[in-house]
Amino acid sequence: MDKKINIMGGGISGLACAIILRKNGYKVNVYEKKNYVGTRFNDDWQGLENWSEKIDVLKQIESYGIDLTFDYEPISELNIHYSGKMKTIKVKNGCYLVRRGSSKGCLDTGLLEQAEKLGVNVHFGSKPGKEVPIKVNATGPKKATAFVKGIKFKTNSESGYHMAFGKEIATGFYSYLLIKNGHGTIATVFNRKLAHDSEEFLRSTVDYFSDFLDRTEVASGKKFGGYGHFEIKKDFHDENGAMLIGEAGGFQDYLWGFGMRYAIQSGNFAARSIIESESYDDLIKGNLIRKMEHSERNRFIFETLAPLAYPCAYYSLAASKNPLKLLNIVYK
Numbered sequence: 001m002d003k004k005i006n007i008m009g010g011g012i013s014g015l016a017c018a019i020i021l022r023k024n025g026y027k028v029n030v031y032e033k034k035n036y037v038g039t040r041f042n043d044d045w046q047g048l049e050n051w052s053e054k055i056d057v058l059k060q061i062e063s064y065g066i067d068l069t070f071d072y073e074p075i076s077e078l079n080i081h082y083s084g085k086m087k088t089i090k091v092k093n094g095c096y097l098v099r100r101g102s103s104k105g106c107l108d109t110g111l112l113e114q115a116e117k118l119g120v121n122v123h124f125g126s127k128p129g130k131e132v133p134i135k136v137n138a139t140g141p142k143k144a145t146a147f148v149k150g151i152k153f154k155t156n157s158e159s160g161y162h163m164a165f166g167k168e169i170a171t172g173f174y175s176y177l178l179i180k181n182g183h184g185t186i187a188t189v190f191n192r193k194l195a196h197d198s199e200e201f202l203r204s205t206v207d208y209f210s211d212f213l214d215r216t217e218v219a220s221g222k223k224f225g226g227y228g229h230f231e232i233k234k235d236f237h238d239e240n241g242a243m244l245i246g247e248a249g250g251f252q253d254y255l256w257g258f259g260m261r262y263a264i265q266s267g268n269f270a271a272r273s274i275i276e277s278e279s280y281d282d283l284i285k286g287n288l289i290r291k292m293e294h295s296e297r298n299r300f301i302f303e304t305l306a307p308l309a310y311p312c313a314y315y316s317l318a319a320s321k322n323p324l325k326l327l328n329i330v331y332k
């Protein structure tokens, strides 16, 4: 058996796949076109969702053989906002905050350190040529289906987590404010058709959350933008036959734009298909596609029925004794 595997893309999906393969005795090369990991991100907070499956997401990651060599902060209370109303919902470990970027403690650098310690060969500044047979394509989003615009800032404000939807924010989408350990991230999520209004959405978002932040701190923060790719593909391989993982395969939750769990899961499925000679397509179809179809339906409802969907989501979450379970039901 040829035990050498080449992976294109050193994001979280590629590194997760590399760690699992290395632990199972494979020689692994990761080709990353940039000079380091996490360059698409800005040390901003992102949420590792914990509601689309019953198993805790951190336990799930550990069950793949990946150590938690990155900083994470559980969220157990979330303030949800709708049209000026706010309700605090208790969601024990509803989500784990992780930082994304190139500095110490980020998910990206934590996985890189772990991979390199195990002996994975990461080639930076390197796009593999045709002579390198690529087995796994982990090159991130190639098309944009949803956009994010935000500001990352240093802050002395109290820790707190907020999510808002309503007509004051991007239509059909949402905004968030996450403050923890002196790091703040405020951002708004919207679709391609609304991209021309992105500055306005961000301004409205800062106004909306003004009771919970210090505007001077936000004004001296760093602006960032990004995009994500959601797609339910028919074939989970690229034109050269390499398995597509992470956002290169369109894997993510379309309702909220949460892609990290899918990135790590699809990385695990690609590794499993190599190690155990299982069909990658079957693993993906059996484990990810149903959740993605649900998220696509939910997104459609939010975009077309926003005036009804907002209050419906707000009041059901606000009234629920177990919001995590409620969210979990939505993905069944």
Ligand SMILES: Cc1cc2nc3c(=O)[nH]c(=O)nc-3n(C[C@H](O)[C@H](O)[C@H](O)COP(=O)(O)OP(=O)(O)OC[C@H]3O[C@@H](n4cnc5c(N)ncnc54)[C@H](O)[C@@H]3O)c2cc1C
Pocket: 008, 009, 010, 011, 012, 013, 014, 031, 032, 033, 034, 037, 038, 039, 040, 045, 046, 047, 048, 049, 126, 127, 128, 138, 139, 140, 141, 148, 225, 226, 227, 228, 245, 246, 247, 248, 252, 257, 258, 259, 260, 261, 263
């Ligand atoms: C602003 C923003 C906020 C987000 N917030 C959340 C959130 O709160 N929760 C959540 O779950 N998800 C969130 N996401 C989505 C999440 O970050 C992605 O789904 C996840 O990072 C996808 O991982 P990946 O490995 O597929 O891609 P990436 O992490 O983008 O990695 C792809 C890597 O491949 C490299 N590459 C590309 N082309 C080549 C090539 N030809 N050769 C070699 N290397 C190449 C790139 O340089 C990059 O390092 C957010 C995304 C953005 C942009």
